Amino acid sequence: MSKPNLTIHVRQAAPATAILDIRGEVTGFGENALMDAYTQASNQGARTICLNFTDLEYMNSSGIGLLVTLLIRVQRQKQRLTAFGLSEHYQQIFELTRLNEAISIYAQETDAIRAGA
């Protein structure tokens, strides 16, 4: 269980919007995968980084810590961080941690792209 069970595919959804398709578990083990994907998206000129949580299996407090770290980097680069596809449970966790105030949450990908455009 100590290996990261996380793959992130980066795709360009709009001229300045990159979607990070997250598949698997967002835990402390996923740091490299997440940061590599962010770097790739940034290098492609994305101003909005959009996290697709549709295929998220599990996220723990370390994973939330990773999102905070990502958020800090995004804000430093004057980029925006958005997300969609969160289950009700993880939406509640975003509300508890107030991550939803720093990361705009959308129900669907089209909503997220429209908002990021």
Next chain:
Amino acid sequence: MTTTNSGRSFWPLRRKPKETEAQPAPAPTPLPAHEVLLGWDIAPNDPLLNYFLHASGAVEVNRLHLDSPALRRLKEEGVAMIVPLVSQGELVGIINLGQRRSDQEYSSDDRRLLDDLAVQAAPAVRVAQLVRQQELAAVERERIETELRVARTIQQTLLPKEVPAIEGWEIAAHWQPAREVSGDFYDFLTFEDGRLGVIIADVTDKGVPAALVMATTRTLLRAAAERLKAPGDVLARANDVLCPDIPPKMFVTCFYGIFDPATGLVRYANAGHDMPYLRRSAGGVEELRARGMPLGLLPGMPYEEKEVVLQPGDTLLLYSDGLVEAHNSQREMLGFQQVRGLIDGHAGGADLILHLLDRLAAFTGADWEQEDDVTLLTVQRLAQVAASPLAWRTLGEFDLPSAPGNERLAIEQVMQMIGAVGLTPKQIDRLKTAIGEATMNAIEHGNGFQADLPAHIAVLSAPDALRIRIVDHGGDRAIPTPDTPDLEAKLAGLQSPRGWGLFLIKNMVDEMTVAADGEHHIVELTIKLEGVVS
């Protein structure tokens, strides 16, 4: 010895001359030297008995002409005179005499003497016979009573010696046989997973035959319940085995319910027994209906299975027909409606038994001869569960190696263990997150990822809550109490981006406690059940 219808015996007595004395010439057989029992009986239908009953005084045998085998035999044996002993219109005996020693006829003085003797002897013989009868009856009665006492003792050993003690539940039983032994019985079966089987049964008939069938049925039900889980299957199996062996015209009514103390769920089946009453704490009385034939009538019968949930405060009453079918002095029956009304008017619990017995006594009156066995059983789910560790039942526990990422295994295993406990999907998600976070802390901070220091996880269930206990080996170090995470502070670099674990746990469960015993940390996560039974 012939026994007459009245239970007495007639031993014809005779007096014989001594051997040294001259024998009377016509005597057909030699006679013993002194009074003896002739050693044979007069048949009860012999007309001689009726003749003696109505004879006025001593009877000369040779002058009698009756078609009587006894008379012929008496003549053959040389009996000359017979004195009937009649007391209160009953022939209680006869005195037989041989020839006079002088070989002369009995004189009228002799006859008067014999008649006077008969008048005095008859009541004395009667009294002696009664005393003897009573002695024999007393011996017989004592023998039967001893056997019944033994039977009752044996039967009582087949009944539960005590009611099960289950935290959050109160169980009470009353068993009152109409005779020394009973056809009623009840039984409790405790299963390893904490469930409780409750049986009440009533064998038709009373006394020893019913008690013997009761013992057999109890054994059959126990054997079936050990092998089969579903109450309907248990009754079907017991029925099939009982059918070939039960005496004709006997059968057994039986209710079998399996209680889950954690959830209040009762799964039950009924073989023709009076329907148990469920007294709801919120008010109202329900019948627990399930179709099924009494045991022992026909093999291959199906038994319908039903479920009901006892809410906190609810009481289930199981009873035998000795209660509802009790009659008062006007031959009126207590009946189901009245029993139901009595239950409705009572708050429930074990006191319900005393209440029903009181009302039964008032209904039947002081001189009531109990007609049938009376068995009453209450099972109450208590309204308030004491905050005691005993209230918690362990659903399962396991050790987890302290390796990174193993909290996922903990979540999986706990979820398997709580499968039967009612949680909403939302509660399940929250519990998963809380277990994951607490286990991560135990593995990482408590045990320092040391493989030889496992985290111990126990899953506990109470009637209204679920608790996960996570124990690590870091009890010599205090659990750090991090600052309440503040996203803005984290984004501003004033707090570590991490440190969300305890915050999440506290928000995911209804209660989190942390304790340390010097060696271990003990973290307990509690979620209250919302009355959902899965």
